[in-house]
Ligand code: SF4
């Protein structure tokens with residue numbers, strides 16, 4: 251999701267000073283050798299790739315976002331010692347191993363179509379006309395093998411080719427737009443952008459509307475909660491804490507849908 255360069259190294263390969271709060275090391279942590287873009291560093295074992303790089307002196311300006319495996323900004327390609335195979339992972343989630351060779355790919359220049367979701371038709375033809383390259387897929391399955399989220403990429407690409415928007419939206423639900431699938435595609439497809447279009451069409455036009463949500467938005471817009479919010483914002487810390495502690499709470503292990511609070515005026 252990030253659109254440019256990854257990290258910048260500010261140190262020599264041998265510097266071993268933790269940066270910021272990123273690397274909290276256990277007592278007596280051993281170090282292991284790793285290779286970042288071909289250069290050797292000694293880093294403590296047990297760190298994720300991201301923390302190991304920061305330990306080594308890299309500073310993430312781009313190529314880092316949530317640190318929680320959600321934003322897709324830190325895709326990384328790596329190889330292990332004595333193994334020809336390329337592996338794929340998220341730098342914020344993958345733990346370093348000795349003699350890993352790695353490079354980050356925080357942006358992949360895949361084609362992304364421009365459209366106005368308010369005016370497009372929720373039909374297969376919309377997808378086909380915006381992304382005709384979809385039919386260049388040769389079903390090699392490299393995309394699925396590269397996905398760090400375990401998404402069955404080829405399956406959702408097949409659903410897209412069949413024009414099954416709902417199926418493609420569901421199969422691609424865990425996609426975090428990291429772009430690794432596109433980096434391995436011999437058909438030069440931007441799989442994740444096509445799937446995102448399918449999810450947008452599905453969410454806007456096909457999925458049943460959440461009526462309770464529309465009702466709540468209407469209530470908010472009508473000012474139903476203004477008085478309560480004013481009252482809360484005038485309360486002091488102690489008063490708020492008391493209110494919070496004494497709030498009515500759903501009992502543990504109550505069967506779903508069987509409990510209602512006494513006070514339902516704001517439901
Ligand atoms: S489907 Fe592609 S873009 Fe989405 S998470 Fe998997 S590899 Fe990344």
Ligand code: SF4
Nearest residue numbers: 387388390391393435
């Ligand atoms: S990598 Fe590309 S060509 Fe291969 S299966 Fe995936 S979408 Fe199709």
Ligand code: FES
Nearest residue numbers: 315316317322342
């Ligand atoms: S930093 Fe967000 S997925 Fe790694």
